[in-house]
Amino acid sequence: MTTNTRHQVTIEADPTVPAIRMTRDFDATPAQLMRAHTEPELFARWVGPDGMDTRILEWDATTGGRWRYVAGRDGEDYGFHGSFHEVGTDRIVQTFTFDGQPESVALETLTFEDLGDGRTRLHAQSLVDSFEGRDQWLASGMETGVDQGYAKLDALIAEL
């Protein structure tokens, strides 16, 4: 990219609860952001990691509805599913589970804050059930094994 005028995402790991908070500004209205998060064909265009196809299998973006999609690359599929707990006008509360770790569930709260002039600030909070889970999440991304990350840290600490 030749420009650094893009809005940057900020990330904060809460020290008191196992949550990750992200903030990001967009040149769009809250209504447009809401559509990009709730209309499956729009959502599928941006959510997946680069180079992965997102296939929506189930999608009912209403309060009490549920969703399921698969992100694939080179024949490998990663499935995700969850429920829409609340779909409001400027807020979405939903659960998020990676099929590979079905016992782990994150509670995600997305808020679209109207900044005026067609700009919106997205606040995204992911709350998980343990600090270990949160930090694994943070340490892993999706591409690198969590164990690998921890093994590295362990090795480093052992050398001290």
Add this chain to the structure above:
Amino acid sequence: MDDVKLSKVFAALADPRRRDMVARLATSDATVGELSESHDVSVQAVSKHVKVLVDAGLVSQSRDAQRRPCHLEAEVFDLMTKWIERYRQQAQARYERLDAVLADMADGGHATPTRHIQRGAAS
């Protein structure tokens, strides 16, 4: 050392005073006494903070030297920063894709048609 967790590193850095100490140690090693002076905190309080940083693997203290200077384990610190940065970059990439989708929506005149002012690419 399997009891070492990234959580401990986060917890250790959650305290603003400990973050200050880490910043101070990033410039050079310092004794508890020196940290106490430069942060205007009692030696006892600094000792407690240092213990948390040591437990997290962020700081080490040489055992034999009489002054026992505190040393920042920059590698641990960098590794953590790198992990968060990678996560952040993934989120950033995702949101840049969302930017493109939103720009399309604005062009297509869906929803509320807002004026989307393009920023100069090289400004």
